[in-house]
Every structure is written in C-alpha cells, then in structure tokens.
Amino acid sequence: MEKRVAVLPGDGIGPEVTEAAVKILEVIARRFNHKFHIEYGAIGGNAIDKHNNPLPDETIALCENSDAVLLGAVGGPKWDNNPSALRPEKGLLAIRKHFDLFANLRPVKAVPSLLHASPLKEEVAMEVDMLIVRELTGGLYFGEPSHRTEKSAVDTLVYTREEIERIVEKAFEVARLRRGKVASVDKANVLETSKLWREVVEEKKKAYPDIEVEHMLVDSTAMKLITNPAAFDVIVTENMFGDILSDEASVITGSLGVLPSASLRSDGFGLYEPVHGSAPEIAGRGLANPAAAILSVAMMLNYSFGMKTEASAIEEAVNTVFEDGFFTADLAASGQRALSTQEWTAKVIDELDVQFVSNSIMFSYV
Ligand SMILES: NC(=O)C1=CN([C@@H]2O[C@H](COP(=O)(O)OP(=O)(O)OC[C@H]3O[C@@H](n4cnc5c(N)ncnc54)[C@H](O)[C@@H]3O)[C@@H](O)[C@H]2O)C=CC1
Ligand SMILES: CC(C)CC(=O)C(=O)O
Numbered sequence: 460m461e462k463r464v465a466v467l468p469g470d471g472i473g474p475e476v477t478e479a480a481v482k483i484l485e486v487i488a489r490r491f492n493h494k495f496h497i498e499y500g501a502i503g504g505n506a507i508d509k510h511n512n513p514l515p516d517e518t519i520a521l522c523e524n525s526d527a528v529l530l531g532a533v534g535g536p537k538w539d540n541n542p543s544a545l546r547p548e549k550g551l552l553a554i555r556k557h558f559d560l561f562a563n564l565r566p567v568k569a570v571p572s573l574l575h576a577s578p579l580k581e582e583v584a585m586e587v588d589m590l591i592v593r594e595l596t597g598g599l600y601f602g603e604p605s606h607r608t609e610k611s612a613v614d615t616l617v618y619t620r621e622e623i624e625r626i627v628e629k630a631f632e633v634a635r636l637r638r639g640k641v642a643s644v645d646k647a648n649v650l651e652t653s654k655l656w657r658e659v660v661e662e663k664k665k666a667y668p669d670i671e672v673e674h675m676l677v678d679s680t681a682m683k684l685i686t687n688p689a690a691f692d693v694i695v696t697e698n699m700f701g702d703i704l705s706d707e708a709s710v711i712t713g714s715l716g717v718l719p720s721a722s723l724r725s726d727g728f729g730l731y732e733p734v735h736g737s738a739p740e741i742a743g744r745g746l747a748n749p750a751a752a753i754l755s756v757a758m759m760l761n762y763s764f765g766m767k768t769e770a771s772a773i774e775e776a777v778n779t780v781f782e783d784g785f786f787t788a789d790l791a792a793s794g795q796r797a798l799s800t801q802e803w804t805a806k807v808i809d810e811l812d813v814q815f816v817s818n819s820i821m822f823s824y825v
C-alpha cells in the first residue's frame with residue numbers, strides 16, 4: 460500500500476518523539492512492503508518563529524494532500540507571553556477545527572511491566588482498560604466570545620445538539636467493540652451545556668439497547684478514576700473535561716509518556732498525536748519517552764490505513780521491550796539505568812526485526 464503521511468513535529472520534545480515514530484513507520488514499510496511518503500510541516504512555536512503563524516497555510520495544504528497526520532506536541536515558555544492568536548496551542552486547536560477532528564480517542568491500558576511506576580497500588584491499576592472519547596472541536600477551547608481586559612476575562616462554553624450527538628454516537632459505536640459500557644461525564648448539576656449533553660445521551664441510548672450507560676459528574680469521576688479505575692470501559696465527555704481526565708488517567712499506567720491518541724473526522728481521516736505536551740524542561744536531552752508517539756503510529760495504521768497486523772506488530776514490540784525491562788527515565792526504577800529516547804527506540808526496532816524473522820520462519824514451514 461502507498462500512503463502519504465504529513466509529520467508535524469512541533470516544539471519541545473515533539474521533534475524527538477516524532478523522529479522515533481517515523482523510524483518505526485519506516486521499519487513497518489520495509490517489513491510489510493508498504494510505501495509511506497513522509498513530508499514535514501511546521502506547527503506551533505516553530506511555525507510562529509518562521510511564519511508568524513502557528514498554523515501556516517503550507518501546513519494546512521500539506522495535511523490536505525496527505526492520508527493521515529502525525530503530530531508531536533506544541534508549546535513552550537518562549538511563546539507563553541505571546542498574544543492569544545500567536546500562541547503555539549492556537550495552531551493545534553486550529554488544525555483540529557480545520558479538519559473537523561471531533562472524535563479524540565485516548566486509550567488507557569495498564570501494562571503489567573510498567574506498574575512499578577504507577578503511584579496506584581498494583582491491585583487497583585492492573586485491570587485498567589478504558590477508552591476516553593473526548594469531544595475535540597467544541598466547548599470552552601473554541602467558544603466565542605473569548606477575550607480579556609485588565610479587570611476581567613471571558614471564555615464561552617457552547618455545544619450544539621449536533622456536536623454532542625456525533626461524539627455520543629461514536630462512543631456508543633466503539634463501546635460495542637469493547638465491553639459495552641459507557642460512562643457519560645458532565646457537570647449537569649450546574650452547567651446548561653451538560654444538561655443538553657445528558658438529554659442527548661438519553662435520546663441516543665435508545666438506539667443502543669445493548670450498551671450500559673451511566674451518567675457521572677466530572678468531579679466525582681476524577682475521584683473514581685483513582686479509587687476504582689478498572690470499573691471504566693468507555694468514558695465520553697466534552698473537550699476540557701476529557702483533556703483533564705486523560706492526563707489524570709495517564710498516571711495509572713505509570714507515565715504520560717505512554718498514552719497515544721487518534722483525532723478522527725467522520726470519514727475516518729485522522730491526526731495522531733501523543734496525549735502529552737511538549738515537556739520543555741526535558742526537551743533535547745534524550746529523556747523523552749517516545750512510546751506515546753510510537754503507539755500513535757500504531758493507531759494511525761489501524762484507524763486510517765486498516766493495517767491491523769502492522770499496528771499489532773508495533774504494540775507487541777513496545778510491550779516486549781517493556782517486559783524485557785527497558786525503560787526511559789520516566790519509567791525506570793530508582794537505581795536502574797534509563798535508556799535514552801534513541802536507545803529505547805532502537806530496542807523497539809530490534810524487537811520488530813525479531814518478530815519479522817520468527818514470523819518468516821513460521822511461514823516457511825506452512
Ligand atoms: N498536544 C499538545 O501539543 C500539548 C501541548 N501542551 C503544551 O506543552 C507545554 C508543557 O505543558 P505541561 O503542562 O508541562 O505538560 P506536558 O505534557 O508537556 O508535561 C507534563 C509532565 O509530563 C512529563 N512528560 C510529558 N511527556 C513526556 C514524555 N514523552 N516522556 C517523559 N516525560 C514526559 C513532563 O516532563 C512533565 O513533567 C505547554 O506549553 C503546553 O501548552 C500541553 C499539552 C498538550
Ligand atoms: C494544548 C491544548 C490545546 C490541548 C491539550 O492539552 C490536549 O489536547 O491534550
């Protein structure tokens with residue numbers, strides 16, 4: 460298969476983790492006989508520096524001419540005092556809006572070999588397998604008016620019925636492929652948007668009698684994510700709640716550095732990026748965990764290209780490297796030598812090679 464992939468490394472650790480992810484994509488191309496045409500574009504702070512625009516037109520055109528997008532992360536202290544329109548984060552919000560990437564899928568699964576790094580007790584964390592379905596193009600991050608004066612500031616939380624319907628449908632559909640449980644998270648005891656959200660969930664669930672639906676308030680959900688995270692299957696929620704809950708959920712697995720995500724349009728076009736940000740304090744030092752970016756490539760192969768075997772090969776290789784006890788600094792036990800971003804990526808590549816050789820031997824006997 461031939462596919463065009465736009466790679467937007469971004470800022471901070473973004474370039475390091477996307478470099479690792481692209482290496483994995485190249486191994487997959489070689490081993491499975493695919494051709495991935497990779498082209499790079501600017502987004503975020505580096506795009507502001509070069510083009511005075513966090514999402515330049517060239518980058519939009521590049522992504523429009525691609526089959527999928529891989530993004531690193533944006534942001535950093537250098538741009539923190541910029542006016543709102545010239546913040547790196549605006550570039551990320553704008554690309555999500557431009558491509559109507561309303562469905563952000565963020566899987567959170569406990570990996571036994573990482574549980575030493577989780578602050579939760581092993582028996583609490585070990586059965587965790589949830590999918591956070593976060594609405595990505597509406598809510599507080601996009602609502603107008605949004606402005607400030609010296610004495611006050613305004614942000615606006617708006618949701619239309621249609622915006623809620625499509626994300627709730629998506630959550631019900633993915634729940635059917637999992638354990639059939641959906642927790643719809645809102646703040647319906649206070650917010651009008653949440654009351655509408657709850658109403659839509661109630662209407663939509665009639666078409667999904669096989670799905671068990673529970674409404675939960677976001678504050679107590681934050682607590683239950685830590686006390687009983689294994690109880691969750693699919694969580695569907697609005698943009699900001701999903702943003703916050705997914706970073707919280709990442710601690711269960713041991714590190715934010717292992718959580719991938721897919722941001723999908725209704726026709727399946729997708730942008731893939733780690734859940735984490737640009738981690739400026741560790742950037743450029745080989746300390747970043749590239750697993751989230753590498754697993755985002757696995758999600759791209761699976762969701763955008765239908766390459767399920769290739770996606771599983773990556774996931775298996777990542778898990779084996781963890782099982783073999785190789786970790787970057789965020790996951791290494793105290794006293795254990797941590798691998799650099801590049802060394803850890805090389806282990807995943809070695810593992811993919813081992814898999815390929817053993818599969819070829821298997822096939823030669825069939
Ligand atoms: N999708 C994106 O591009 C996002 C961008 N940001 C931006 O990133 C910048 C930093 O934000 P923070 O709140 O510090 O969030 P962050 O996600 O960058 O970092 C949070 C913590 O996790 C660690 N961390 C994150 N990714 C890691 C990895 N792959 N390996 C090892 N450790 C990792 C960091 O060192 C830090 O201690 C800000 O400018 C923010 O706006 C934040 C979140 C998402
Ligand atoms: C940087 C923000 C725009 C978004 C964010 O934190 C996220 O999508 O996880």
Ligand SMILES: [Mg+2]
Pocket residue numbers: 702703706734
């Ligand atoms: Mg976030």
